[in-house]
Amino acid sequence: MFMRIDHIGIACHDLEEKIEFFSRTFELTVVAREVNEEQGVKEAMLHIADGAGGGSYIQLLEPLSEDSPVGKFLARRGEGVHHVAFGVNDVADAMARINEKGVRLLDERPRHGSMNSRIAFLHPKDVGGMLTELVQASDSGKPSQNV
Helix, strand or coil, X not given: XXXXXXXXXXXXXXXXXXXXXXXXXXXXXEEEEEEECCCCEEEEEEEEEEECCEEEEEEEEEECCCCCHHHHHHHHHCCEEEEEEEXXXXXXXXXXXXXXXXXXXXXXXXXXXXXXXXXXXXCHHHXXXXXXXEEEXXXXXXXXXXX
């Protein structure tokens, strides 16, 4: 079912500062930037490597407000890993299969994600306390917004 680790989401207070750090320190390249009003974040996707099923990324997330999910996460836990995302071929099928095994879904149906992907989240209490995202990459494989 899982093809790869698609990305690791990292919550941060200052997106530009973290982009500069990850670019300079780890030589990662920003491939997309977006504002996702629905999720309440500004984000940047930094490319790590290509592998089986596509590339892997670090997703940096800055909240648009303190009462957004990422804003609340930062207030409780500070900066750090927010979620792990796994690439799947068909997010709706993966949701159904995982739900049949007793794992609750935070989303009833797939929604729009970074770089024109389709995504859904699993309930962290059913996955060892880890917020888990399922990602079906866009057909084009191209970022939804160039840097």
